[in-house]
Amino acid sequence: MAMWGGRFQEATLAEFRDFNDSLSFDYLLAQQDIQASRAWAQQLAQAGIITQSEVDQLDSALADLAVAIDTDPKLPLQTSEEDIHSWVEAQLTAKLGAVAKKLHTGRSRNDLVATDLRLWSKLNAQTVRQSLLGAIAALLSFAERAGTDVMPGYTHLQRAQPVLVAHWALAYVEMFKRDVSRLDDALARMDVCPLGCGALAGTGVAVDRVALAQSLGFASAALNSLDAVSDRDYVVELSAAASICMTHLSRLSEDVIFFCSGEAGFFKLGDAISSGSSLMPQKKNPDVFELLRGKTGRVLGHLVAILHVLKGLPLAYNKDMQEDKQGFFDLMQTWQQSLLVLATVLPHLSVNVQQCRQAAELGYSNATDLADYLVSKGMPFRDAHEVVGELVVYAAKQQQALEALTLDEFTQFSSLISEDVYPALQLDAGLLKRAALGGTAPQQVLSALQQAKQWFESV
Structure with a gap:
C-alpha cells in the first residue's frame, strides 16, 4: 500500500519500485516505528x-504488532510494501479499517523515519557501549594476568625500550576509554526528538512536542523542523566513533598478529581461537585478529559513504537520505560483533614470558639507561647520547651486549663509567626508573591498572 497514491494516475514501474523501495532493510526499524506510532x-x-x-x-493493535515482530523480526519481508511505515499502516488498516487511516494525521514519513532511526541508534549505541565495556574488562583481565611480565617496546617497529606486557594492554584500555567517551557524547547529542516536525x-x-519527546524517552524535542527532518549528524557521529574504535581494534590486532608470529613468539594463541592451513599441517593462524583488522576497512567505508551522501544535500529531506541505513546498520552490527569477539578471544591469548624477556634484553634496549647513567655522573644528555651511540657501534662490532663489555672497554669512551654501571644496565633497573606518571615501572603500571579498574566500576 503506497502512502502517496492519490496524486498519481499510472502505476509505478516494477523497476522503479525495486530501486525505490526500502522495506528490505528498513524493516529493522519496525519496533521503533510502532513505538513512535x-x-x-x-x-x-x-x-x-x-x-x-x-x-x-x-x-x-500496535502492541499486538510489536509482539508479532518480536516473534518474527522478518515478518514485514513477507509483503511487498514500500517501506516499514507503509507496512505498519497496512497491518493496522487490515485490522482496524478507517481508524488506522487517521494515525498519519499531522505527521510525515520524514519526521517519522528520523524518529525511528534515532530510537534505533540510541538502543544500538547502548548495546555497543556494553560490548565496548566488555572488551575493556577483557583487556584489564589480560593485564592482571600478565602482572610484571616484560616485553620489548617498539618505535618504527624497531626494538626500543622494555615495557611491561600489562603496560601494552593498558595502552589499549586508554584508547577504548576514549571510545566510550565519544560514544557517550554522541548519545547525548542524538537524544532529541524530531517527531511532530x-x-x-x-x-x-x-500536539505537545515536549511531552511527546518525553514519552519516547528523548531528553528534548527538536527546535527547528527543517533541521529535525534532515539531520543525520548522529549517524555520522556514531559512524565516526565506530571508525576510530575499529581503528584501535585494528592496531591491537596488528600487534597481536606480530607478537604471535614465529619471528616474535611473544604471545601464544589458544587452539580455540586459531585456525589451520588446508595444506601446511604446522600452521596456526591468527585469523580472528586478521578479520578484526579487515572489518575495520568495511566500517571506515561506511563512514565515508554517509558523508558523501550528505555533503551536497539542500534542506530539507531528500530521497538520498534513504542511503543512510544499509551501511549504518551493517556498521553498528560489525562494530558490536568485533568488540564481542575481542572480549571472547583475549582470555585465550597467553604470554610467552621467557621469550618476551629475552627479546626485551636484545637490540641494545638499555642504551637509554646507559645515557641516563652518564647524565647522573654529570655529563650533559646530548654528550651522553653521542657517547652511548659510539658504544653501541663498538658493541655491535664485537657482537656483544652493552652489559657484556668490560670496564676497560667502557672507559675507552668515558672515564665517568665505573663498576656501578652494570647494575644500571640490568633490565629490571631500567624498568624501575620509569616510575613517573604514565611510565612502565611495575609500581606505576599496577597503580594505572587499579585506576582503570576503578574507572570501569564507575561507568
Whole structure:
C-alpha cells in the first residue's frame, strides 16, 4: 500500500519500485516505528483529532504488532510494501479499517523515519557501549594476568625500550576509554526528538512536542523542523566513533598478529581461537585478529559513504537520505560483533614470558639507561647520547651486549663509567626508573591498572 497514491494516475514501474523501495532493510526499524506510532496516537487523542476509543484501538493493535515482530523480526519481508511505515499502516488498516487511516494525521514519513532511526541508534549505541565495556574488562583481565611480565617496546617497529606486557594492554584500555567517551557524547547529542516536525515545516496539529519527546524517552524535542527532518549528524557521529574504535581494534590486532608470529613468539594463541592451513599441517593462524583488522576497512567505508551522501544535500529531506541505513546498520552490527569477539578471544591469548624477556634484553634496549647513567655522573644528555651511540657501534662490532663489555672497554669512551654501571644496565633497573606518571615501572603500571579498574566500576 503506497502512502502517496492519490496524486498519481499510472502505476509505478516494477523497476522503479525495486530501486525505490526500502522495506528490505528498513524493516529493522519496525519496533521503533510502532513505538513512535503509539506515542503519536496519544498526542492525536489529546489534540482532539481522534477519540479515546480510537486511540485505545490503535494502541492495542500496535502492541499486538510489536509482539508479532518480536516473534518474527522478518515478518514485514513477507509483503511487498514500500517501506516499514507503509507496512505498519497496512497491518493496522487490515485490522482496524478507517481508524488506522487517521494515525498519519499531522505527521510525515520524514519526521517519522528520523524518529525511528534515532530510537534505533540510541538502543544500538547502548548495546555497543556494553560490548565496548566488555572488551575493556577483557583487556584489564589480560593485564592482571600478565602482572610484571616484560616485553620489548617498539618505535618504527624497531626494538626500543622494555615495557611491561600489562603496560601494552593498558595502552589499549586508554584508547577504548576514549571510545566510550565519544560514544557517550554522541548519545547525548542524538537524544532529541524530531517527531511532530512534519515533512519540513512542522505539524498542523496542536500536539505537545515536549511531552511527546518525553514519552519516547528523548531528553528534548527538536527546535527547528527543517533541521529535525534532515539531520543525520548522529549517524555520522556514531559512524565516526565506530571508525576510530575499529581503528584501535585494528592496531591491537596488528600487534597481536606480530607478537604471535614465529619471528616474535611473544604471545601464544589458544587452539580455540586459531585456525589451520588446508595444506601446511604446522600452521596456526591468527585469523580472528586478521578479520578484526579487515572489518575495520568495511566500517571506515561506511563512514565515508554517509558523508558523501550528505555533503551536497539542500534542506530539507531528500530521497538520498534513504542511503543512510544499509551501511549504518551493517556498521553498528560489525562494530558490536568485533568488540564481542575481542572480549571472547583475549582470555585465550597467553604470554610467552621467557621469550618476551629475552627479546626485551636484545637490540641494545638499555642504551637509554646507559645515557641516563652518564647524565647522573654529570655529563650533559646530548654528550651522553653521542657517547652511548659510539658504544653501541663498538658493541655491535664485537657482537656483544652493552652489559657484556668490560670496564676497560667502557672507559675507552668515558672515564665517568665505573663498576656501578652494570647494575644500571640490568633490565629490571631500567624498568624501575620509569616510575613517573604514565611510565612502565611495575609500581606505576599496577597503580594505572587499579585506576582503570576503578574507572570501569564507575561507568
